[in-house]
Amino acid sequence: MADAGGPAAGGAPVVAVDCNGADLGPGEVAAGAALAAQQGARVLLFGPARELGPACDGVTIVDAPVSIAKASDPARAVRAEPDASIVRAARAVADGEADALVCAGGTGAALAAGLFNVRRSAGVFRPALALPLPVPRGTVTLLDVGANTEARREHLVQFAFMGAALARVVLGVAEPRVGLLSNGEEQARGNSVVLETHGELAERVGEDGFFSFVGNVEGGDLLSGEVDVVVTDGFTGNVALKVMEGTSQAVIEAIRDAAATSRRAGAGGLLLRPALGSFRDAIDPERQGGAYLLGLRRLFVVPHGRFGRRGFAEAILRARRGASEDLVGRTHAALAEAGALHERPASATTASLPAP
Amino acid sequence: MADAGGPAAGGAPVVAVDCNGADLGPGEVAAGAALAAQQGARVLLFGPARELGPACDGVTIVDAPVSIAKASDPARAVRAEPDASIVRAARAVADGEADALVCAGGTGAALAAGLFNVRRSAGVFRPALALPLPVPRGTVTLLDVGANTEARREHLVQFAFMGAALARVVLGVAEPRVGLLSNGEEQARGNSVVLETHGELAERVGEDGFFSFVGNVEGGDLLSGEVDVVVTDGFTGNVALKVMEGTSQAVIEAIRDAAATSRRAGAGGLLLRPALGSFRDAIDPERQGGAYLLGLRRLFVVPHGRFGRRGFAEAILRARRGASEDLVGRTHAALAEAGALHERPASATTASLPAP
Numbered sequence: 071m072a073d074a075g076g077p078a079a080g081g082a083p084v085v086a087v088d089c090n091g092a093d094l095g096p097g098e099v100a101a102g103a104a105l106a107a108q109q110g111a112r113v114l115l116f117g118p119a120r121e122l123g124p125a126c127d128g129v130t131i132v133d134a135p136v137s138i139a140k141a142s143d144p145a146r147a148v149r150a151e152p153d154a155s156i157v158r159a160a161r162a163v164a165d166g167e168a169d170a171l172v173c174a175g176g177t178g179a180a181l182a183a184g185l186f187n188v189r190r191s192a193g194v195f196r197p198a199l200a201l202p203l204p205v206p207r208g209t210v211t212l213l214d215v216g217a218n219t220e221a222r223r224e225h226l227v228q229f230a231f232m233g234a235a236l237a238r239v240v241l242g243v244a245e246p247r248v249g250l251l252s253n254g255e256e257q258a259r260g261n262s263v264v265l266e267t268h269g270e271l272a273e274r275v276g277e278d279g280f281f282s283f284v285g286n287v288e289g290g291d292l293l294s295g296e297v298d299v300v301v302t303d304g305f306t307g308n309v310a311l312k313v314m315e316g317t318s319q320a321v322i323e324a325i326r327d328a329a330a331t332s333r334r335a336g337a338g339g340l341l342l343r344p345a346l347g348s349f350r351d352a353i354d355p356e357r358q359g360g361a362y363l364l365g366l367r368r369l370f371v372v373p374h375g376r377f378g379r380r381g382f383a384e385a386i387l388r389a390r391r392g393a394s395e396d397l398v399g400r401t402h403a404a405l406a407e408a409g410a411l412h413e414r415p416a417s418a419t420t421a422s423l424p425a426p
Numbered sequence: 427m428a429d430a431g432g433p434a435a436g437g438a439p440v441v442a443v444d445c446n447g448a449d450l451g452p453g454e455v456a457a458g459a460a461l462a463a464q465q466g467a468r469v470l471l472f473g474p475a476r477e478l479g480p481a482c483d484g485v486t487i488v489d490a491p492v493s494i495a496k497a498s499d500p501a502r503a504v505r506a507e508p509d510a511s512i513v514r515a516a517r518a519v520a521d522g523e524a525d526a527l528v529c530a531g532g533t534g535a536a537l538a539a540g541l542f543n544v545r546r547s548a549g550v551f552r553p554a555l556a557l558p559l560p561v562p563r564g565t566v567t568l569l570d571v572g573a574n575t576e577a578r579r580e581h582l583v584q585f586a587f588m589g590a591a592l593a594r595v596v597l598g599v600a601e602p603r604v605g606l607l608s609n610g611e612e613q614a615r616g617n618s619v620v621l622e623t624h625g626e627l628a629e630r631v632g633e634d635g636f637f638s639f640v641g642n643v644e645g646g647d648l649l650s651g652e653v654d655v656v657v658t659d660g661f662t663g664n665v666a667l668k669v670m671e672g673t674s675q676a677v678i679e680a681i682r683d684a685a686a687t688s689r690r691a692g693a694g695g696l697l698l699r700p701a702l703g704s705f706r707d708a709i710d711p712e713r714q715g716g717a718y719l720l721g722l723r724r725l726f727v728v729p730h731g732r733f734g735r736r737g738f739a740e741a742i743l744r745a746r747r748g749a750s751e752d753l754v755g756r757t758h759a760a761l762a763e764a765g766a767l768h769e770r771p772a773s774a775t776t777a778s779l780p781a782p
Contacts, residue, residue: 289668312645
């Protein structure tokens with residue numbers, strides 16, 4: 071298969087990393103790369119060389135000081151700035167010098183550079199942004215969280231396979247349970263796109279399928295731990311994600327405020343601090359490496375801009391796993407087997423990448 | 427105006443109450459009616475008379491034992507069971523014997539009985555379900571939370587006025603700030619319906635408008651306290667609501683679990699109990715009376731089935747306030763002034779109600 075992922079130059083996979091755009095500066099991303107290299111990762115680092123510190127074993131530095139991480143129109147910036155670090159990193163992936171990409175500069179730049187330089191995987195309609203959410207009883211991967219504000223049935227069907235592949239290959243879930251986000255669990259609930267998607271998923275996913283389709287799930291199921299992947303359009307996914315973040319923060323603050331108002335409760339708040347801390351650790355987003363841009367010919371991982379070196383290291387290690395375990399090829403095979411690929415020949419809509 | 431709300435028979439408003447469907451039984455709703463009557467409410471109670479206890483001052487009991495609260499298809503049940511308590515209560519409103527309705531039997535039955543017996547307010551496209559959410563820094567009214575799984579621009583524009591009217595008239599917000607739920611605060615963010623709605627609201631709501639339009643808001647703004655009304659379609663609204671409930675519960679449970687695992691934190695958890703309790707009180711949904719079905723010719727209030735008597739009493743008092751302050755008429759006037767009413771003559775789509 072021409073667009074299957076795999077180790078560049080036949081060896082261990084190489085991860086291209088765009089260092090521009092991190093809140094703590096490019097040096098923090100470089101520090102994350104050094105941590106990942108200590109665990110055997112091979113990294114190609116793009117960013118302002120003088121801010122990246124000395125290279126270390128496994129890390130190659132490419133001086134690419136031009137940043138478009140703050141561009142208001144990433145699609146235009148990607149075309150206008152061929153020397154931008156994200157564009158050079160994406161080209162390295164397209165040219166086979168690297169097998170996956172980690173972008174500290176945000177999803178807009180990653181998506182634009184990916185579509186323009188690496189292109190969609192054959193038969194995939196639209197890339198989707200998948201975010202593994204650490205919840206008290208496990209991890210739930212929500213997609214799409216913002217790449218597509220509108221999605222048709224055939225898009226959501228593909229998202230289900232893409233999310234299941236991520237859960238299996240990169241997150242280590244043996245038999246992913248996939249749900250469709252709706253306004254009720256009954257099959258008859260949903261807007262028209264959800265109703266159509268439900269019908270098609272129920273039909274295409276057999277008993278021994280690539281994942282198990284659990285049907286409709288509600289907003290609260292994002293937290294129940296009873297499902298591994300939740301599929302929705304990028305508008306609803308973004309709203310759900312922001313409500314979750316906002317509620318979590320508001321509840322923690324409200325409990326802290328309530329504790330501060332009484333001496334007895336105040337002492338309780340002090341004593342509870344370690345419990346709050348271990349809860350924070352359990353839901354720490356850095357443990358999951360960030361968001362995953364799926365549906366391109368290579369895996370892109372987009373850590374949150376506020377991550378520290380540990381989060382960037384995790385993103386690099388996850389990207390490496392996605393490449394070495396052939397996430398793209400396995401997604402494609404599952405989509406093909408289910409008959410859920412785009413029917414037009416790939417050459418009509420996407421340029422081909424050289425086989426690795 | 428033929429469909430303006432107002433006191434039945436010229437006196438203080440009468441609230442029709444359907445008692446069937448409450449988790450704690452019809453008697454609990456009747457107890458709530460008695461509490462409301464102590465504060466001067468006049469109530470017409472529909473339900474199984476032998477379960478409602480003795481009538482008291484201000485409360486008239488109508489024996490209506492037939493319940494469709496658990497019907498799987500409320501629209502069909504409303505047509506098939508003319509003696510059902512919700513149908514009889516809605517007819518009392520339609521006939522001018524009562525001015526507003528409280529339904530313990532759920533939103534499906536209330537919506538079906540409202541559309542069939544009371545009908546839409548003139549010029550309103552679709553009723554919407556509005557839920558005032560108690561959040562740490564105030565109350566945010568979210569609509570639609572489930573009456574319409576799909577909504578067009580003209581529907582969402584009307585929802586903004588309907589929600590603002592509820593906030594002003596029933597919830598006592600002097601100058602409601604209304605936001606449009608989207609996947610980003612910038613005006614350019616949103617799906618196509620949100621983009622169109624944003625443009626039309628910005629145009630129709632002037633400087634001294636019925637409310638102030640704050641533009642797009644994100645999921646997290648449901649909890650920020652910086653907006654009073656959040657407008658969205660019933661699919662997204664339901665998802666947002668369920669995510670909020672699920673997250674709130676999961677965070678509280680996780681903190682409690684974490685506290686239980688260490689002796690020091692366990693003691694903290696005990697001491698923190700009063701703080702958790704006062705937080706619970708602050709976000710207690712019974713304080714807001716339940717959900718509000720807007721866009722009919724009379725106000726319908728739908729308390730949650732699990733409410734106790736205090737919640738039902740609050741629902742009745744809020745319904746009375748909506749009637750005495752002419753919520754329906756003021757919504758209609760604001761929609762008319764903004765040019766946002768349905769253009770077809772009301773007689774073509776809705777039957778007329780007798781003027782009260």
